[in-house]
Amino acid sequence: MTVTSLLPQVRSVLDAGARIYSGTESAERIAATIDRLDEPLRVAIAGKVKAGKSTLLNALVGEELAPTDAGECTKIVTWYHDGITYRVNMYPKVGEPKQVPFARTDGAIDIDLGSIDADDVERLDVEWPSSSLRQVTLIDTPGIASLSTEVSERTHAFLAPGEDQITPADAVLYLMRHLHSTDVNFLEAFHDEEFNQPTPVNAIAVLSRADEVGVGRIDSMSSARRIANRYKSDPKVRRLAQTVVPVAGLLAQSGSTLREAEFKALSQMAAAPRDETEKLFLSADRFVQSPTSIHLTSMEREHLLDRLGMFGCRLSVALIRQGAAENASKLSNELVQRSGLNELREVLLSQFAERRDVLKARSALIGLENIVHEHPVPGSDQLAAEMERIHSGAHEFAEIRLLNSLRAGGVKLKNEEAEEMERLLGTEGSSARSRLGLPAGSSDADVRIALQNSISRWQRKAESPMSSRELVDASRVLIRSCEGLLVTLS
Known part of the structure; x- marks a missing residue:
């Protein structure tokens, strides 16, 4: 079954469900599920307090929207x-949704809840014309491990709503500054070996605030990449996330x-x-307060530090001196490139966007x-039987199950x-080409040969008496999978 044939089958069974449950209390939920199938992919951004969730969201949008302070919203x-x-x-949480006023404060949206307490709000929905949001809906969640257990519980309830419940998110970016037991516990809380919750296929770990790994040094991102590569091979992380990507969120946001x-x-x-500049870079206090012949006030230097961080300021000055950034546009591009944001976007494209229809079908x-x-x-028994037929017949779901098993150590391999x-x-x-590890420019003939070789190799494994059942x-x-790719190639 191909993705193109999977979606119509899922839509067909949803339509049948809408007819069977017409006039019942479940009719609205089914209608919402059908609508969700046609919506952009929903990606939640989660992590501990001060992990940089809102900052990363702003960087992905390319605009300062989400507030990064500790306000009510x-x-x-x-x-x-x-x-x-x-x-x-x-x-x-109780009552009908309503439109609320907002203003822009230093770029970020300042939402006025009026007399309504934040504890009484289920969610906020920000509609914003943006090309960055046309293919994906981004969901900013409250920080876990907050001093307020109630605030942390909101994220837990959203991403891990419990047995027989589905998270509203199709995929998750989980931000962590270091791999802490809290991070693993949270990822495990919404991980499920079947399909009910995020799996390695639709969960990506982000080593956020990566520039702080090297204490603001020019080579901070290199250090962060080495740490991310080490986390990638950690069995606990492999079982719960597709990959680990280091991102300097503040640098990405300020660059954008x-x-x-x-x-x-x-x-x-x-x-x-x-x-003279090196003396300023010794500490944040010196950067802002030290006397200098540079014609920038303390307030101007403080603004630069707030916007770019010590790493961003140091890197920007170095790039301008080297002639690599002779104007604001070129510096912006350099900062975004060096922040790791482009790498994260590529992962989002290859892992989430390309699997969009499979993930949406799965959620539905x-x-x-x-x-x-x-x-x-x-009539619901027939619905259940049809869904079981789709689950067992959809090769895309078989691939997800196998990846889960591989990451959990269920298949022993070299x-x-x-x-x-x-x-x-x-x-x-x-x-x-990506699946075979071939260069993007490889000819169809090379791809066909590689697929045939791969089929032969795994056929020998399948027929070997030494191979385990798994x-x-x-x-x-x-x-x-390879046979399907051959058909597509033809």
Whole structure:
């Protein structure tokens, strides 16, 4: 079954469910599930307090929208999606949703809840015309491990709503500054070996605030990448997340939104004697307060530090001095490139966007399965049987199950075999060339030969009397994947 045939089958069973449950209390939930199938992919951003969730969201959008302070609205799950106008809707826990006023404060949206307490709000919905939000809806969640257990519980309830419940998110970016037991426990809380919750296929770990790993040094991102690579091989992380990507969130946000006045201020620092600027870079206090011949006030230097951080200021000055950033636009591009944001976007594209239809189909089936389980009615047995047929027949779901099993250690393989198996399952992209590890410019003939060789290799594994039952089953999944790619190539 291909993705193109999977979606119509899922839509068909949803339509049948809408007819069977027409006039019942479940009708609205099924209608919402059908609508969700056509919406952009929903990606939640989660992590501990001060992990940089809102900062990363702003960087991905390319605009300062989400507030990064500790205001009341940061305690509420907030959705950001593309729209035709600028507005904010508030969904209370009790009562009907309503539009609420907002203002822009230093770029970020300042939402006025009026007399309503944040604890009484289920979620906020920000509609914002943006090309960055046309293919994905970003969901900012309150920090876990907060001093307020109630605030932390909102994120837990959103991403891990419990048995027979489905998270509203199709995929998750989990931000962590270091791999802490709290991070692993939280990832495990919403991980499920089947399909009910995020799996390695739709969860990505982000080593956020990566520039702080090297205490603001120029080589901080190199250090962060080494740590991220170590986390990638950690069995606990592999079981729960697709990969680990280091991102300097503040650098990414400031690079995406750099202003001309900030570039001019950084240029003044770059034009100053090197020993004078190096003294400023010794600490945040010295950067802001130390006397200097550079014609920037303490307030201007404090603004630069708030916007770019010590690493961003140091890097910007170095780039301007080297002639790599002769104007604001070039500096902006350099900062974004060096922040790790582009790498994260590529992962989002290859892992989430390319699997969008599979993830959406999966979420829709889970939603309908929960309704059938909770509220059986005449005809729901046939719905359950049809959904089971789709689950068992959809090869895309078989690939997800196999990847889960691989990451959990359910299939014993040599390292190089495991790497090939994961790549064939689409961990580096869903195209034939990505799955085979071939260069993007490889000819169709080369791809065909590589696919045939791969089929032969895994066929031998499947037929070998020395192979375990798990390896035989895994090999058959890979053979079918390769055969499907051959058909597509033809």
